[in-house]
Amino acid sequence: MSVFIIAEAGVNHNGKLDLAKKMVDKAKEAGADCIKFQTFVSKYIVSKGADKADYQKKQTGADESQLSMLKKLELSFNDFIELNEYCKASRIRFLSTAFDFNSIDFLNNLGMGMWKVPSGEITNLPYLIKIAKTHQPIIMSTGMSTLDEIQTAVDALNRYDSGAITLLHCTTEYPAPYTDVNLNAIKTMRDTLHLPVGYSDHTKGIEIPMAAVALGATVIEKHFTLDKNLEGPDHKASLEPDELASMVNAIRNVELAMGTGEKKPAECELKNMAVARKSIIASRSIKEGEVLSEDNLTVKRPGTGISPMLWFEVLGQRAIREFEEDELIEI
Structure with missing residues (x-):
């Protein structure tokens, strides 16, 4: 009211x-x-x-x-x-x-x-x-x-x-x-x-x-x-x-x-999440089968890939394909 x-x-x-x-x-x-x-x-x-x-x-x-x-x-x-x-x-x-x-x-x-x-x-x-x-x-x-x-x-x-x-x-x-x-x-x-x-x-x-x-x-x-x-x-x-x-x-x-008091992304924020958040990205060229490590991974925008909150789940896995520098990592 x-x-x-x-x-x-x-x-x-x-x-x-x-x-x-x-x-x-x-x-x-x-x-x-x-x-x-x-x-x-x-x-x-x-x-x-x-x-x-x-x-x-x-x-x-x-x-x-x-x-x-x-x-x-x-x-x-x-x-x-x-x-x-x-x-x-x-x-x-x-x-x-x-x-x-x-x-x-x-x-x-x-x-x-x-x-x-x-x-x-x-x-x-x-x-x-x-x-x-x-x-x-x-x-x-x-x-x-x-x-x-x-x-x-x-x-x-x-x-x-x-x-x-x-x-x-x-x-x-x-x-x-x-x-x-x-x-x-x-x-x-x-x-x-x-x-x-x-x-x-x-x-x-x-x-x-x-x-x-x-x-x-x-x-x-x-x-x-x-x-x-x-x-x-x-x-x-x-x-x-x-x-x-x-x-x-x-x-x-x-x-x-x-507002309602519920803490969640506002409707107007949704379109900005991918722009403002970050993903796990190749910091250099990575060969297929190479171990993913802090030496070849980094975190950058956009936020359309794997969340950095999964950093430790990604470390130690092997690359499923070749990745170029700044490419979004897939596992």
């Missing part, structure tokens, strides 16, 4: 429906399987005095509150109804992360059919229960989490009969330093929790998602924007459309390159 690629629009539409639709177009052009937004009612998810994250302060200033910042990034439920229809018409899967109970109910009624649980909600038991009770598939990011916290969240989802669960390894920093990515955690999570594991990437560039796919990631999520210079908290740590397209193309190439 192909890697499921999520183009994370998030709030990079800056609260503008027309910008969100343009992002749908670009995600589709780039070859993503899905475009994901964030659905929330600001007053239900953050208190008045909540501070911004450091990266948010850096990108949007430290004067306004997190609540004030998020309010400017909201799309209405009616906007999401329109976006969902626009995605259907564009033939790309619509997905949005719900950050509050009202948004869960809305998206469930919209018939989204799948959930993306963000890293910040992995310790929110009431949220997990409400999602699980829809009995729909769940993709859950695990940034900032320990293995025990992930297991506890998975147990809670299973207890309330959630749909199939896929985990995403993630480093919750924007951009995430390469030294803190810890991609080997993908294998640890898969082997310990016995669930499919993907990767939600916050690093700069596209190299790390490639490595994640090579490690077996089944889902790749990556933030993208129409323009990194737009005002807003997440644009700087996002890919622009041409970069997103490059990432999708590279992932598909890595998928092709992964």
Whole structure:
């Protein structure tokens, strides 16, 4: 099955429906399987005095509150109804992360059919229960989490009969330093929790998602924007459309390159075996009946004669006929 690629629009539409639709177009052009937004009612998810994250302060200033910042990034439920229809018409899967109970109910009624649980909600038991009770598939990011916290969240989802669960390894920093990515955690999570594991990437560039796919990631999520210079908290740590397209193309190439795991000559190699391999060959003229020895044999290309792996089986035998120098030996 192909890697499921999520183009994370998030709030990079800056609260503008027309910008969100343009992002749908670009995600589709780039070859993503899905475009994901964030659905929330600001007053239900953050208190008045909540501070911004450091990266948010850096990108949007430290004067306004997190609540004030998020309010400017909201799309209405009616906007999401329109976006969902626009995605259907564009033939790309619509997905949005719900950050509050009202948004869960809305998206469930919209018939989204799948959930993306963000890293910040992995310790929110009431949220997990409400999602699980829809009995729909769940993709859950695990940034900032320990293995025990992930297991506890998975147990809670299973207890309330959630749909199939896929985990995403993630480093919750924007951009995430390469030294803190810890991609080997993908294998640890898969082997310990016995669930499919993907990767939600916050690093700069596209190299790390490639490595994640090579490690077996089944889902790749990556933030993208129409323009990194737009005002807003997440644009700087996002890919622009041409970069997103490059990432999708590279992932598909890595998928092709992964193969079956069986070690055998590839179909394209077969025609080169005779050219690249060697055979046992006469190093000088040999008379019929002469003993074949290291004095009159050597190993050269092409590989259409007796394999050098049979060297010691050939030594000591007598020549069945005359051989000219550089002629393939027969026995």
